Amino acid sequence: MDWDLPTPFVIDIDVERSSIDHYGHVNNAEYLRWVERASWAHSRALGLTLEDYRALNRGMVVHRHELDYLAPAFEGDRLQLSTWIVSCDGRLSLERRFQLRHVETSRTLLRAHTRFVCIDMESCRPKRMPPCFAEVYGGACVTADR
Template structure:
C-alpha cells in the first residue's frame, strides 16, 4: 500500500493487524467473500492478537481456562472480492471480572475502504466443566494490558 491516501483510517489507534488474500475458496455465488469466512477471520485475528500478547492456545490448556464467545455483532459494510488483500484489525476495548470485549475492522488494502466492522463479547470458562468463571489473573493481566479505551462497550 504505497499510496498514503489509501492508508486505513483505523477506528482505534494501533490495532493488531493480520493480512489475508481473498482466493476462490472464499468466493460465493454472489461473487464476493462468503459471510462464513468473516467469522473465521474474526477468530484468526483474535488468536493472532492473543498470541502476540503472549497468551497462546496451549496456555489455555495449561491454565484449564479459556475465553469463549458469548456474542458477536457483525456489520458488513462493503464486499471483499477475489484478489483483494484484506487487513484484519482487532483491539480489546473492555475487560471485567468475567469477560473481555473485542472490536474488529476489516479494510481493503488497495483503497483503504472499510469492508466490515464487528464486536465480540468473550466470557471466561473453566475448560473441564464449560462453566463461566471469574477471569483468572493470567488472563486479566495479559488482556488488561491491551485494552484500548472505547465508548460504551
C-alpha cells in the same frame, strides 16, 4: 490506513477462491473465520496461547458476535483486519472490536464486536479469569471512542 482506534493489531488477508460464494463475493461466514483468526493471533502476540489456556483450564469463548457487513470483498483482494480489546473486567468478560479494510482503496468493508466470557474448559461453565488473563488482556485495552 486510517483505523477506528489507535494501535491496532493487524493481520493481512489475501482473498482466495475458496472464500467466494455463489454470489461471486466473500461468503459472510468467511468474515467470521477471519475475526476468529485475528483474535487468536492477537492473543498469541500478547503471550497467551491455546497451550496456556489448557494448562490453566480456562478459555475465553464467544458469548456474542455482532458483524456489520458494509461492502463486499472479492477474489484477489488484499485486506487488513485489525482488532482491539476495548474492555476487560478482569473477572469474567472481555470485548474486542474489529475493522476490515481493503488495502488498495482503504474502504472499510466490515466492523465487528465480540464479547468473550471465561470458562472452565472441563465443565464449560463460566469461571473467573486467572490473574494472567486479567493482566494481559486488561493491559491491552484501548479506549473505544466510537
